[in-house]
Amino acid sequence: MTALPLHTRHPRRFEQNRFVYPVLSRRSEGISIGVNLNPDKVCNFDCIYCQVDRTRQSETQFVETQQLLEELGSVLDLCASGSIFQHEKFQDTPVSFRRLNDIAFSGDGEPTTFKNFDEIVADCAALKRERGLDDVKLVLITNASMFHREHVKRGLSILDENNGEIWAKLEAGTQEYFQLVDRTPIPFRQILDNITAAAKVRPLVIQALFMRVNSEPPSATELSAFCDRLNQITEAGGKLTLIQVYTVARRPAESYVAPLSDDEVDAIVDLVKSRTGLGAKAYYGATS
Numbered sequence: 192m193t194a195l196p197l198h199t200r201h202p203r204r205f206e207q208n209r210f211v212y213p214v215l216s217r218r219s220e221g222i223s224i225g226v227n228l229n230p231d232k233v234c235n236f237d238c239i240y241c242q243v244d245r246t247r248q249s250e251t252q253f254v255e256t257q258q259l260l261e262e263l264g265s266v267l268d269l270c271a272s273g274s275i276f277q278h279e280k281f282q283d284t285p286v287s288f289r290r291l292n293d294i295a296f297s298g299d300g301e302p303t304t305f306k307n308f309d310e311i312v313a314d315c316a317a318l319k320r321e322r323g324l325d326d327v328k329l330v331l332i333t334n335a336s337m338f339h340r341e342h343v344k345r346g347l348s349i350l351d352e353n354n355g356e357i358w359a360k361l362e363a364g365t366q367e368y369f370q371l372v373d374r375t376p377i378p379f380r381q382i383l384d385n386i387t388a389a390a391k392v393r394p395l396v397i398q399a400l401f402m403r404v405n406s407e408p409p410s411a412t413e414l415s416a417f418c419d420r421l422n423q424i425t426e427a428g429g430k431l432t433l434i435q436v437y438t439v440a441r442r443p444a445e446s447y448v449a450p451l452s453d454d455e456v457d458a459i460v461d462l463v464k465s466r467t468g469l470g471a472k473a474y475y476g477a478t479s
């Protein structure tokens with residue numbers, strides 16, 4: 192099929208989308224297609240640094256599966272044909288970034304709380320397979336709170352079979368700091384057990400966001416405890432491929448939250464590497 196100019200084929204097509212949104216990701220050096228399974232913006236965590244704007248209610252409250260799959264199919268086609276780079280939003284994309292890297296289940300809440308999580312993962316994987324996009328990853332960005340549920344376990348297995356990657360959030364070493372930052376009734380122990388169990392089945396990536404809370408960076412004791420938790424996961428047989436160390440990049444939920452400096456992020460990366468022997472990478476405040 193000849194690739195027609197984007198505005199001819201789908202006038203502002205993806206900008207009208209409600210569930211699927213392509214973004215240029217410097218981190219993945221290509222396009223990442225976000226799939227939002229939480230349009231109602233409800234989450235089972237209430238992180239003090241959350242960047243989802245909950246001051247305004249979303250017009251879309253429920254996932255409409257058929258609509259979501261149509262949007263994903265359409266964006267996959269735009270990426271596969273290269274037409275997406277004719278759109279004003281992507282026309283300045285450097286040549287080396289003109290590639291589709293992944294489909295990411297992320298969005299405005301915790302994706303695994305979606306009740307048909309396993310089915311939607313299977314359907315999205317099928318759309319990717321039908322187009323022969325086997326190199327494109329399926330990434331799950333998650334707080335790991337629901338890994339013990341059967342339908343979530345099934346969803347994780349489907350990810351494994353379709354070039355999946357799981358990025359699980361862990362950014363505390365103690366129950367107290369976990370509660371301060373993530374503000375959820377779910378116990379820290381449950382999160383640790385879930386990450387350990389999932390990491391025994393396939394390697395996981397850990398996402399750790401550290402910040403200043405009331406001007407205070409995480410204490411040396413807390414960071415040491417964080418490294419202890421990572422070591423406990425690997426000593427129990429869990430595989431962790433990378434620890435991504437972040438800080439706040441956009442406006443956080445609470446005004447008393449502020450980013451760490453680049454040097455502070457680097458120091459945490461060095462600490463994680465030396466205390467755990469795991470790979471760790473820094474992502475600074477301005478990284479998208």
Ligand code: SF4
Nearest residue numbers: 234236237238241300
């Ligand atoms: S888990 Fe993610 S979406 Fe939920 S409150 Fe925390 S940062 Fe926000």
